[in-house]
Amino acid sequence: MRRRNLLANLAVTAAAVASSRLPASGAEPGEATLGEALVAGLRDAMLGLGGASTALSPEQAPAELARALSDFHACRYGSLTVRLPRLIRAGHALGAGTNQYATLAQTYVLATWMLVKLDEQHLGWVAAGRARRLAEAGGDVLTVAEAARNLAVLARKAGWGERAMSIALAAADDPGLREAGRAGAAERGLLIQSAAYTAARGGDRQGMRQLTAEAGAIAAELGGTPLLRDHGGGINPITVQLHLISAENSASDPAAALAAARAIAPQSLPSVKRRSRYYTDVAAALGQLGRRDDCIRALLTAEHHAPEATHTRPAVRSLVSGLLASGRTTSELRGLAARSGVLT
Template sequence: MGQLLIGRLRDAMLGIGQDHDLRAHEQLPVELARVHVDFHTCNYASLAVRLPRLIRAGHLLGSDAEGDRLDLLGQSYLLATRMLVKLDEQQLGWMAADRARQVAEAGGHPLAVAEAARNLAVLARRAGWEEQALSIALNAADAPALRASRSGAAERGLLIQSAAYSAARGGDREGMRELTDEAAAIAAGLGGTTALRDHGGFSLATVQLHRISAEFSTGDPSAALDAARALPPQSLPSVERRARYYADVAAALAQRGRRDECVAALLAAEHQAPQETHSRPAVRSLISGLLMSGRATPELRALAARAGALP
């Protein structure tokens, strides 16, 4: 499913081929809402059809609908970037992220500009450019426009927690914890979950989810598991975030050598979001590592078969 989605996004972004089922202009906002639901529920089979179609539709809208065109393309490219990051498709991810940035700036939407910067920071971190990723996120978080609304504050929180993850990847545990605490303070000040059109939401729970990944990235799986124990997964705002929780816990358990618990966490992730669990290269790599490093239980081999991770 992941490779199918990558291929269809690539062709839509390159303007190759055509879609014979493009929606009428007035139907596009409904299609965009469905695409967001597909992402947050990890329905990648539907996303592989709808998201490339939206990108094609956005490029075909005429100048008489310039505002709608920029909004549609901006939203579509932001979501495409997040999906390509998940699937570890760096080249196309950079292309989608840059287009999202250009469209957001042309449309003059501060939140979209900030979210595009956050995606660029993630890609920079994935490329091993931790300092640059940190700078991109923190510079975007300083934008005055983000201090004028609740949604702007939530976007600042997302950028700061992204910067915390970059600090973690750079080996700066103290900096990571300071930035994570700053993001948590913003979330506490907002109270509850702040829904964002370009993101599933921002809350104390989503900051804690990032803390799990960040602690693990500093080389401390025990601290990651401590952070996970403090977070009830049902408090997370979407299926996609809950699946991420279980996958992150599984990675930390694997590092601690707790194989049976690791497999149980992977099965919980699969129960939440099978298409997500089967598609993410990081999860499939973890499953393959378990197969090669010790006893393969029937449950593990069955999971590996479903994820296409058998040798």
């Protein structure tokens, strides 16, 4: 009975977090407003609003999820604006069943990633909670752990550093992951890596570097091919090093972030998403160091690789706004700001 009722019970929990500032979904957005359109679509799908969508059979849903994950790795936000809300509606329409729970849980994990990137924490909490409950109902230990990782990220963004650390490390110690072979080890590495970033945000540079080294040791033992690629991009030694750039930036050590970046050949990164993150993290470090021209060049390179992500992510738009306000502007900066919706 609990499984049969789960999907219906979940549908009412997002009502309190629907945001009145979001546009109605269904419009054709420009790149600068893709984030608002995506959040609006997810909001309405999670609330059971928005009209009928194309039905998916139980056999079609996993393939559609695979396409959405491909869009995520390629930073095709426009495609996700259509595909991801449709997957949520279709998943709820399919009803109970272990396979349906697994696919919908993974869909909610992907929705949480996007909501975190777009700084929509309220809906992110709802999506992460649904992902965990659905994964638990389906007995999917890896997705349960990935949902916990998302909850840890949300707790960190809410300023609850100790709780974020506890969520990530408790999930990493779950015996189920130790019984899940190489995939379980990879998920443990991702959770430890998340804890490292939390340590950085709390100003604990030594703890951050120790935890990053632990995640790196796991990645090195697993080999060079990224494992669990569909868990936010997965883990291998290069992705751990990429994560270190962000962590050093967060620990307010931009020189160390640039040193970490120099250890990576950007062309070796396994996806458009990863290359975009590399250049935006490098831009953030350069901005902290006052190297405006180099910062702008890094942002333009990120835009070249992933225009929709660069124009949409609040963190990047904030960096562009800061550059506009803090010094000399150039035609390149003004153009990037206009394309990002910072200048209208």
